[in-house]
Amino acid sequence: MVVLSVPAEVTVILLDIEGTTTPIAFVKDILFPYIKENVKEYLQTHWEEEECQQDVNLLRKQAEEDSHLDGAVPIPAASGNGADDPQRVIQAVVDNVCWQMSLDRKTTALKQLQGHMWRAAFKAGSMKAEFFEDVVPAVRKWREAGMKVYIYSSGSVEAQKLLFGHSTEGDIHELVDGHFDTKIGHKVESESYRKIASSIGCSTNNILFLTDVTREASAAEEADVHVAVVVRPGNAGLTDDEKTYFSLITSFSELYLPSSA
Ligand SMILES: CSCCC(=O)C(=O)COP(=O)(O)O
Numbered sequence: 001m002v003v004l005s006v007p008a009e010v011t012v013i014l015l016d017i018e019g020t021t022t023p024i025a026f027v028k029d030i031l032f033p034y035i036k037e038n039v040k041e042y043l044q045t046h047w048e049e050e051e052c053q054q055d056v057n058l059l060r061k062q063a064e065e066d067s068h069l070d071g072a073v074p075i076p077a078a079s080g081n082g083a084d085d086p087q088r089v090i091q092a093v094v095d096n097v098c099w100q101m102s103l104d105r106k107t108t109a110l111k112q113l114q115g116h117m118w119r120a121a122f123k124a125g126s127m128k129a130e131f132f133e134d135v136v137p138a139v140r141k142w143r144e145a146g147m148k149v150y151i152y153s154s155g156s157v158e159a160q161k162l163l164f165g166h167s168t169e170g171d172i173h174e175l176v177d178g179h180f181d182t183k184i185g186h187k188v189e190s191e192s193y194r195k196i197a198s199s200i201g202c203s204t205n206n207i208l209f210l211t212d213v214t215r216e217a218s219a220a221e222e223a224d225v226h227v228a229v230v231v232r233p234g235n236a237g238l239t240d241d242e243k244t245y246f247s248l249i250t251s252f253s254e255l256y257l258p259s260s261a
């Protein structure tokens with residue numbers, strides 16, 4: 001088995017979700033289709049609620065920022081004229097959400113609505129999050145060795161908590177010390193990792209970030225965070241240069257913590 005030694009200065013392990021703890025197939029084949037199939041009905045049912053209106057306002061702001069992009073779908077403000085007005089706005093929100101999802105965009109606005117929509121499915125028990133089988137045992141071991149474990153995903157903090165609270169392994173939320181999402185900054189921007197370190201109260205070089213996306217790994221590395229790229233079934237392939245440059249692991253069990261020896 002390949003072993004990657006964790007530098008002694010590392011006290012925090014920061015985990016990506018999709019492609020790292022969780023199969024991309026779970027996200028693409030279960031989580032995302034749920035949104036596409038249910039978004040219209042969800043908006044119709046919850047339209048008058050404060051949370052839903054906040055989500056729509058955030059999506060509208062994002063749509064304004066996106067107006068220069070090819071195929072962007074604007075979201076009109078409700079004019080208040082006529083009974084069909086909400087239906088017209090709802091259809092625009094549905095089209096906007098589907099357009100963003102067709103590009104796998106990671107905007108905070110899209111991720112916030114998705115998190116709110118998944119809540120019902122997870123709480124009803126009709127959806128359970130999948131984790132690779134090495135994840136839970138490894139995280140338990142790291143924590144026993146004194147490591148702190150945090151999550152940094154484009155999925156909203158609320159969605160992350162749903163996944164860890166309702167998994168095929170049961171409620172495993174206690175394995176995580178804290179969560180970060182794109183509200184702290186995008187995962188391909190090195191400043192996000194500096195802000196995460198500052199929020200945790202450590203130096204960036206005390207963090208080891210595990211992710212499947214090399215652009216995220218490069219951004220973290222630029223901030224002096226240690227990184228390893230996680231190679232899982234179904235993940236995007238890496239170039240030869242990426243394979244040579246980055247430390248690679250195929251399972252969390254390949255990480256060796258000197259402190260746990
Ligand atoms: C709570 S994660 C749901 C999946 C998701 O929406 C997503 O964008 C995952 O992105 P990641 O940063 O974990 O690769």
Ligand SMILES: [Mg+2]
Binds near residue numbers: 018020211213
């Ligand atoms: Mg990922």
